[in-house]
Amino acid sequence: DAGVTQSPTHLIKTRGQQVTLRCSPKSGHDTVSWYQQALGQGPQFIFQYYEEEERQRGNFPDRFSGHQFPNYSSELNVNALLLGDSALYLCASSILAGAYEQYFGPGTRLTVT
Amino acid sequence: AQTVTQSQPEMSVQEAETVTLSCTYDTSESDYYLFWYKQPPSRQMILVIRQEAYKQQNATENRFSVNFQKAAKSFSLKISDSQLGDAAMYFCAxxxxxxxxxxxxxxxxTIIP
Structure with a gap:
């Protein structure tokens, strides 16, 4: 049983560019959450998707947007990249009506230069 | 808004000894979940243990156990018989x-051999 997968593993972008990160949830999971983890910090919640809709959102600007597909996979898009967007981006999946455990992927390391 | 505080940025323990990591939180809710996640250098966030607030019994998972004090809003993690593989960042959530x-x-x- 494959766990949560994310792609790419690492990414280097230039300030002002746009980036798309991808996540495939654990088999049987219907909910995907995205987190940003700056170096030396705990993860910060970006948003959560369920049934292809954004269910809730953290304190992140509109430059951060997402999408969930019918197969429950998800994308995180960041426009107009800033140096401060450099971080580890974690995807977590869960079952909305389930036991509230979120399973994390290995993350995508984004570096903005 | 809910907040989670970990007051120990770093801890170290001798291999085979016991160590306790502290966590306090603030919430106005009566029903919630608390988790300890482990993040090794590989970056993968791994669930160690979870506690449901409505359960008075403290959760245990092999060498890992928690001391859940709901009134004090405290949730500490005890690791017994520490092993080198336990070295990681630990996050309370x-x-x-x-x-x-x-x-x-x-x-x-840090685990000291």
Whole structure:
């Protein structure tokens, strides 16, 4: 049983560019959450998707947007990249009506230069 | 808003000894979940143990156990018989109604051989 997968593993972008990160949830999971983890910090919640809709959102600007597909996979898009967007981006999946455990992927390391 | 506080940025323990990591949280909810996640250098966030607030019995998972004090809003993790593989960042996290996880700032645990 494959766990949560994310792609790419690492990414280097230039300030002002746009980036798309991808996540495939654990088999049987219907909910995907995205987190940003700056170096030396705990993860910060970006948003959560369920049934292809954004269910809730953290304190992140509109430059951060997402999408969930019918197969429950998800994308995180960041426009107009800033140096401060450099971080580890974690995807977590869960079952909305389930036991509230979120399973994390290995993350995508984004570096903005 | 919910907050999670980990007051120990770093801890160290001798191999085979016991160590306790501290966590306090603030919430106005009565039903919620608390988690300890482990993040080794590989970056993968791994669930160590979870506690449901309505259960008075403290959760245990092999060498890992928690001391959950609901009135004091305290949730500490005890690791018994520490092993080299336990070395990692440990994050305490809070969740209500399958919404976002709110994380603490983490405790870096070093195991001394």
């Amino acid at each position: 809070y969740e209500h109604e399958n919404e976002k996880l709110t994380f603490g700032t983490g405790t870096r645990l």
